[in-house]
Amino acid sequence: MNSRSIANIKARQILNGRGIPAVEAEVWTQGGVCGVASCPSGVSTSTFEAVDLRDGGTPFMGKGVLQAVQNIREVVSPPLMGMDVTDQQKIDQTLIQLDGTSNKSRLGGNAVTAISLAVAKAAASFQGIPLYQYIAGSKPTKLPGLILNMLSGSRTAGNELDFEDHLIVPFGFDSLPEALQAGVEVFHTLHRMLQERFGPIPQITALAPPLRMTSEALDYLLEAIRRAGYEGRISLGIDAAAGLFYDPKRRKYRLQQGDLTREEMILHYEILAKKYPILFLEDGLQEDDFEGFGELTRKLHGLVVGDDLFATNKERLLKGVEHHAANALLFKINQAGTLSEALETAVTAKNNGYAIVSSVRSGETEDSAQADLAVAVAAKFMKLGAPIRGEMITKYNRFLRIAEELGENTGYRGKEF
Numbered sequence: 558m559n560s561r562s563i564a565n566i567k568a569r570q571i572l573n574g575r576g577i578p579a580v581e582a583e584v585w586t587q588g589g590v591c592g593v594a595s596c597p598s599g600v601s602t603s604t605f606e607a608v609d610l611r612d613g614g615t616p617f618m619g620k621g622v623l624q625a626v627q628n629i630r631e632v633v634s635p636p637l638m639g640m641d642v643t644d645q646q647k648i649d650q651t652l653i654q655l656d657g658t659s660n661k662s663r664l665g666g667n668a669v670t671a672i673s674l675a676v677a678k679a680a681a682s683f684q685g686i687p688l689y690q691y692i693a694g695s696k697p698t699k700l701p702g703l704i705l706n707m708l709s710g711s712r713t714a715g716n717e718l719d720f721e722d723h724l725i726v727p728f729g730f731d732s733l734p735e736a737l738q739a740g741v742e743v744f745h746t747l748h749r750m751l752q753e754r755f756g757p758i759p760q761i762t763a764l765a766p767p768l769r770m771t772s773e774a775l776d777y778l779l780e781a782i783r784r785a786g787y788e789g790r791i792s793l794g795i796d797a798a799a800g801l802f803y804d805p806k807r808r809k810y811r812l813q814q815g816d817l818t819r820e821e822m823i824l825h826y827e828i829l830a831k832k833y834p835i836l837f838l839e840d841g842l843q844e845d846d847f848e849g850f851g852e853l854t855r856k857l858h859g860l861v862v863g864d865d866l867f868a869t870n871k872e873r874l875l876k877g878v879e880h881h882a883a884n885a886l887l888f889k890i891n892q893a894g895t896l897s898e899a900l901e902t903a904v905t906a907k908n909n910g911y912a913i914v915s916s917v918r919s920g921e922t923e924d925s926a927q928a929d930l931a932v933a934v935a936a937k938f939m940k941l942g943a944p945i946r947g948e949m950i951t952k953y954n955r956f957l958r959i960a961e962e963l964g965e966n967t968g969y970r971g972k973e974f
Contacts, residue, residue: 560588561641561683568629568671570622571595573920574762574948578622581922582629582671584679586642592679596670596891597927598920600713601721601798603844603865605873606892610665625665632664633672643680649673649895661894673895674926688926689959692900692933700733700960701915701931702726702971704794704837704940705740706763707747707781708774711801713919714765719812721798722763723774724940725782726836728971729790733960736971737953739787741944747781762919762942762949769813771795775833792974794837795829796940800865803843810843819849827856836974837914837938839887840864850882860885860938862914869893871902878909885912885937890930903934916940921948925955932959937970 567583573595581595598609610628612621632655640648652673656664681691690696704726710718725743727736751758751766759765768774775793782791799822802811809816817825819842826841836859842849844865854861863883867873869892877883886906893899906913915931917940931939939956942949960967 560586561643562587562639563637563642566629566634566637566672568626568668570626571922573597573922574946575920577620577920578617579920579922580622580625580629580665580667580671582668582675584642584672584675586679586683588683590679590683592675592677592682594671594674594678594926595922595924596667596674597918597922597924598667598891599918600920601801601865603868603892605660605844605865605868605870606889607661607666607669607894609667610662622665622667625668628664628668629672633668642676642683645677645680646897648676649897652895666891666894669894670891673897674890677896678926687929687959687962689929689932692896692930693935697932697935697963699935699968699970700956700963701936702728702938702969702974703733703736703740704914704938705744705944706940706942707744707778708768709761709763709765710768710774711798713801714761715759716765716767717769717813718774719771719797719802720795721801722794722796722839723778724794724796724837725778726792726794726938726971726974727787727790728792728836728974730969730971732967732969733956736969737956739785739791742785743781743787743791744943744945746785747777750777750781750784760943760945762946764943771829772832775829779833792834792836794839795835796839796864797841798865799840799842800844805843819846823849823853823856826853830857830859835859837862840866847877847880847882850877851880854881854884860912860914862887864916867902869899869902871898871905874902874905874909874911883911885914887940888913888915888930888934888936889918890927891918900934907935912937914938914940917942917949917952923948923951925951928952928955928959937973
């Protein structure tokens with residue numbers, strides 16, 4: 558064995574930012590280098606993404622991950638012993654073969670993601686370089702634009718807003734730190750405005766005020782941007798999460814204004830885009846409507862993003878290419894399972910002219926690796942929760958450190974828009 562050889566693998570059950578169990582893995586090399594990674598989880602999920610393996614039963618409301626942890630210890634660990642930690646492709650292929658399912662349901666996508674990412678972290682540490690540089694193969698020159706969630710809605714927030722996330726997109730700035738400062742100031746301005754009207758406001762991955770109409774939420778965002786002094790430099794975004802309000806039996810979308818057909822839903826977005834500076838629309842239609850996404854992409858001029866539509870899955874993305882469905886891929890490593898599969902999907906997106914929008918999940922851990930991944934895949938944007946909770950702050954702070962490491966001449970991709 559050499560110093561790059563995997564010598565030990567540990568796994569444990571930890572908690573994510575929602576107080577729900579998550580899988581954490583440690584990969585140790587013969588030379589004493591360690592990589593630690595954990596897997597986030599989502600509330601709004603695609604049918605086509607790698608599945609979290611949950612224990613069921615009564616402990617942790619059935620959401621424990623002890624079986625996934627045991628799978629790492631008993632099924633994954635033995636075959637990986639002695640493997641070269643820098644051979645990511647071979648290790649990930651071994652994980653795929655050990656699982657043997659199309660959606661990582663045997664080992665658990667949460668187990669596979671934690672191990673795959675821990676391997677990459679150990680390899681980066683072995684080479685003495687940051688994770689983003691190890692994955693990219695060279696030193697990046699630009700940082701992604703930021704997309705910050707401000708207002709939560711739909712089922713995930715418990716209010717009456719139709720859409721899941723109402724976001725801001727700081728684009729008119731020369732650097733990521735400047736864009737982040739503006740985003741933070743807008744958030745606190747918005748928070749004060751809402752408290753003045755409603756009193757204390759629940760916080761999910763953003764603020765969850767008792768609003769009802771999309772227009773009201775967007776009006777609040779525009780006013781907060783104006784009061785913070787950034788009018789004309791910050792645009793808006795929407796993650797509709799249409800699957801949450803789509804009725805497959807009636808093939809209609811159930812909104813506050815009534816039930817809409819696909820065509821009426823697209824017209825609804827067109828009207829919103831004419832009234833508001835919407836740069837970003839994610840999951841505007843249900844996850845299997847490639848044809849509808851093609852029509853939506855033709856009608857709108859901003860980023861039309863596929864999340865549940867693509868699930869960071871190469872084959873799903875290629876189907877989207879055939880239908881000209883969306884023009885951006887939402888990139889989430891745990892949807893794919895392994896780092897290699899996620900990176901292959903990102904390359905496929907670039908080769909077909911799709912922008913990459915990296916994203917956190919609502920059930921994040923304190924692992925900051927997703928900031929490194931966004932930089933490594935040259936994502937145009939990174940979508941994050943509001944700058945209020947520890948598991949989100951770790952990503953924002955990681956970006957600030959990366960910006961410092963790359964230096965003053967580092968570009969900000971948000972400015973390209």
